[in-house]
Every structure is written in structure tokens, then in C-alpha cells.
Amino acid sequence: MKQFSKFVLIAIIAIFLSCESEGELTIDGADQSTKIDDKVNELLSKMSIEEKVAQMRIFHATIGVKSDENGSLLLSDRVKEKLKLGIAGIKNPGEHISPLAAAKLNNELQKYIIDNNRWGIPALFVTESYNGVDAEGCTKFGRPLTSAASFNTDLVNRIWDVVGKEARLRGMHMCHSPEADIVRDPRFGRMSEAFGEDTYLTTQMVTNAIKGVQGDYEGLGAGTHIGAVAKHFAGYGQVLGGRNFAAVEISPRTLIDEIYPPFEAAVKDARTLGIMASHGDLNGIASHGNPDLLTSVLRDEWGFDGYLVSDSNDIARLFYFMKVAESPEAAALMGLEAGIDVDLYAEDSYALLPKMVEENPEIEKLIDQAVRRVLRTKYILGLFDNPYIDLDKVNKGVRAESSLALAKEADLESIILLKNDNQILPLNKNKPTKIALLGPLLSEHTKTAFESVAGSNITFMAAKGFSLTDEKKGVPSLLEKNPTAISKMINIARQSDLVVLYLGGDEHTAKEAYFNNALGDRATIEPVGQQNELVTKIKALGKPVIVVLKHRRTLSINTIAQQADAILDIWDLSEFGDESTAKIIFGEVSPSGKLPVTVPRSIGQFPFHYSQKEINYKKGYLFLEEGPLYPFGFGLSYTTFEYSDLSISNAELTPETEISVSVSITNTGSVKAKEIVQLYIKDEIRSVSPPNKELKGFKKIALDPGETKTVSFSVTPKMLEFTGKEMTKVLEEGDYTVMVGSSSIQGLSGTFRLNN
Incomplete structure (x- = not known):
């Protein structure tokens, strides 16, 4: 031997x-x-400056990566030229073809890349995820804000586990998702891409999403999952006026205490493989050129060792848009010195670095640092050892029965019951009923889905009536009023016993406002078009009206709330959304979702998140009822829950101890259901203006009729820390109120004191 x-x-x-x-x-x-670092350094020592810079650039597949008529790889001359030196990665190769075809294409693409650069360095193929993997043929889940309404972290983890697996089977390696942004302005068209207005809820959702998509990190090297890129660091959701690309105005204290935590947890707890910088600025400093943000905080304080990627073209935009650099070269140097490793798409930014090194050799040290992080990422993902996908596994793993079932489960856990006058819901399948399905958010499959759930006793009539816009991709326009369409729907409603109205918004009325020739943000949040008129005229018929609210941004639904007998808020569900909605309406499952945002009466009330400073609640507005239309954390059920016996284990908390807060919840109705028990804490007096209250815990429990369960939460000193007057984290003595209940405004309260 x-x-x-x-x-x-x-x-x-x-x-x-x-x-x-x-x-x-x-x-x-x-x-x-x-060790990976040794491998990276050995490889780096052999690379030319041009090869190094190639590992700092990503281009989009639309410039010339596709399949020919036989399904074989077809590259444009422009792409071939780019790949001679290798590449950091390619965005969305094969996104519009089937998973199997995409896997085959990406195998061929990866082989071409490995064979055509000197050191055989593989590339990262990058996707995104807003409804599951953003690619053809994958399981379509509800959007992140929809799943946040479930308040179910395990569910979110399992959803993103499927995302990670399905993306890897397509040949993808990184995901420019999830969003760790806090979204509090519903004018912002990208609202539904994030997890809501609350720091704690977003933190829990983001960390579970990252752990899921990365297979608890172990799935990266195993080749079963992909790396996450948490974005947009930092404060992107706070753009002024809710307008994409606008300035960001956040106080340093708000930034640290409310905006940073989801990102910090993404780094420290979830071990995200990547971070994307924000379009915006902080205190006038463009995020893409901010070393205090991207290096001092992200790397030095939090210990992030993954790769940092720019948002689309944003390093170059430091020159021609943000106007903080005097030339493209100055913009490239600013991004490099700030700590950005990878330039997304631009031809006038990091592409200039080889020439810049000739004039300033010192910057090669920064280039080496960035390339190390990119190569390290590729090693972590196992791409040097196993760069290809086993095609035999693709069809078995993508859209598996378990994944489709999970999409349905997530829908049922996320639907929110906002109103249910006279317990009109659930409807009785056994009672012969004629139901009119109407409204601009009706899909072509809605009627079929309802029929499959309801059975033979229920008769359905359906009419969409009108669309909300002309549905142009870049800048959609509102349509003129259509009295004929409304008259047609009224006539159908007259023939029915009950009306289900699909109202709200769609992908054309809430979307990303791209840099050129695309709008997606709104100045108001009223339902667009003739929707208020429609619900008012239908209600005037004297029929019961159930509104299914489908949307991607918070809407001010005063008229709908007044006219409807019941409202189901479904946000934007999975591909099985109509079926899931029907199951809730007919009582197969009791709704258990809760609002991950505050619903205002008017856009004029904003900022209006529940956790804003207590002093903001002193005065209301003339001619407007005070308070939200629906509060954060609110959601009804088909049963009732009674909270009792609030208990705090100790009236005193010290920096070295923790206390337990417990409460009993009883299902006092006749239906098995789930309840989301929420813990809020209010600091009664602190040295800087305190928030009204803050969510610090939640648990989702299932209860049979008559059943009682005790739910306990631990309150730790860490929960009570905040940024003090000296801009450092402090823990101050004082009195605290704790509330445990069914929403941010309803629950049982007790007190404790923190003594140092």
C-alpha cells in the first residue's frame, strides 16, 4: 500500500x-x-489585468445568447468577443425556454466559456425571483409581499428552497433576490418585491428566504441550490415621492435601527453569498460610491466576505446620472474604492479599468481584491469541480408535485380577510346559488377554478368587463370610461344571487420604473379606472358583494370597504391563486393571513407605518377620519379567538437576563383555524424620540374549536437596544409596555422595567 x-x-x-x-x-x-483562498490566490497570480477585469463584469444574455432551431447554443459575435477572456457572469441565459432546454443551453454555454478562456474559469449564471424563479416553466409562487402576509417563516424558507433547487436545475448559480428593503410608500411601483413595512418581519422573512435558496449554505457546494444576493443596500425602498431613482432621505438613526437590520441578519445569520448596492444615495452620498457603507459597515463591521455587485449600470451612472464623478473613469474608480466587486451591464465603467491601471498601477490591488471575491464565490458554488447540470434530473426536480402543492399551501396561508359583515363568508357549497364573477382583475381561468372547487350546486357567470390600462409595457395609459362594459356587468349581476368582484391592480399599474422609457410609480393610490363606480353600482342592486382585492401595491380602498360585504385581500398569489381564493370563499380553509403593511385612508397620511414615532400621532387631518383603514398585522378569521392570562415572568429585566411573556389563546368559534400571535414592545421614555411600538415576535398556531394554547415569547436586552444620542447602540433603564395580540392595535398589555 x-x-x-x-x-x-x-x-x-x-x-x-x-x-x-x-x-x-x-x-x-x-x-x-x-483551502479556497489558496486556490484563488494561485489562480489570480497567473491572470492578466484584462482577465481579472473580465471577472468583474456581468452582461445580459439578450445581447446574444440563445438557442438555434435545433436547441443548440448560438452566440453573437459580440458575446464571443466578451468571452475570450472569461467573464464573471451572465444574466438570465435561457430565461424564456423550458427548464430542460435552459439546462442544456447553459451546459453548452458554460463549456464554451471554460474552453475559451486560458484558465478554464467558469461563469456565474444569474436569475431573479419575485414569483419563484423568474424564468419559463418554473413553479410560480406568490410575490414576496404576499408571502409576508402569511407570517410563516418556515413556509417562506420552503418556498425559497424550491426556488434554489429549480434555479440550479436550469443551470443558474446566483439570484439577485431577495429584497431586504423596507417598503413604506405605496406609490413605489416595486413595493410587492419586498416583505413589507416592518423591520422585524422583513428580517425574519429575508433570512429564511436566503437560507432556503442557498440550501442552508450547504446546498451551494453540493450543487443543489444557488447563492442569494440580498438587495438593495441600503435604503432603496425609501426613495422620495415613491419614485424610482429619486433621492433617499433617511436620518442616520433610522438607517441604523430600521433599515440596516435585515441586511445585517442576511450577512451574519443567513450568510448571503452576495449583496447588491442601492440605486440611491444616503445623506447625499451615492451608495455605489460610498466606502463607509459598502466597506466600513458591510465588510468591516458585519464581516461580509461575499461579492458585492452593482445594480444595473449604476457605477457608470455615478458620472452621467448621479453627477458625483467628473468622468466615466472617475466613476469606475469611485465604485472600485467603495468596494463594489462586479459591474452589472455597463460598457463605460469597469471596462475602462485595464487602461486605468496603466496610468495608476496602485489600483490593481483593489482589482485583485474584487476578483478574489468573485473567484471565491465560484469555488463555494463548486463550479470548478462540477460546472454542469445533470439533464436527467431536470424534469423530475422542476415543478415537482410537492412544489405545486407548496404554492397552494402558501396561497391559503397568505390570503387576508379584511371584512366579513354578517359572516357572509364562507359560502355554502350545498346551497344552490348563482354567483357572478366580475371585474377587471378576473383572469381567463377564474371561472373554471371556482367551478372545480364549488361543485355542482353553484352556477357561475363571468365577465371581466374592462381592463385597467392599455397594457403597454413601458408607459401604460388609462382607458376611457366604458359605460357599456359596466352595464353588461350590472345585467349579469342582476341575474345572480351574489357577486364576487375582482378589483385592485395588476402588473401594469404597479411595476419597476426602468431607467429609460418606463414608468411604474404612482402619484396616488386610489384604485384606477372605473372600479369605485363599478362596486357602487353593483352594490346598489341589493346583492351581497364579496370583493377579491388583487394588487401589487397598497391601495386606498375607502369606497370598496364601504360598499363590500366582505373583502379578501389576496395581493398577488401563485399560479393557483384563483383556486386558492375559491377554497377560502367556500370555507375549505379559514383565512389566516395578516397585513404586512398599514392600509391608509389617503396617500396624504404617509408616512404612516405603524411603528413611526409616537409624536406623529398627535394630530390628524381636517376632514379625514383618524387612523388607518386597516392596521398593520390585521386579519380576520372564520372563527373567533380569545386572548387571556397575559403573564410576564419577571417585572424586572437586566442586561444579563431575559424574561418570558406568555398568553393563552382560545378558539371560541366552531371552525378549525390558524392565528398569528404578535408581540409588540413600546419604550415609554427614551433619550431620543421613541417609536409608537415595534413588532418583536410572532408565532402562527393552529387551534381546533374550543382548544386553548399558551404561546410564549422571550424578551431579551438585545430587543431593546437602539441608537442613542451619541450614535452608538445603547440600552437604557426605563419602563416598557408589552402587548400581545391579533394586530398592532389589539391585544393584552403588561409592563416591565429594565434596570442596569
């Missing part, structure tokens, strides 16, 4: 030296115990 081992060792050394003499590098295999 000793002689054999010696022979093998000599052979391995000979092979390695042979490869070296031919200008090649054995990246891995000879010594499996070699």
Missing part, C-alpha cells in the same frame, strides 16, 4: 507539472484539502 501511494503521488505531481508546462492550471483535484 505504501509503494502504491507513493506511485500515485508521483503520478499526480507529474500530471500537474505537465499541465503547468502547457500553460494550464489544475484548479482542483490534486489536493482536496487545499
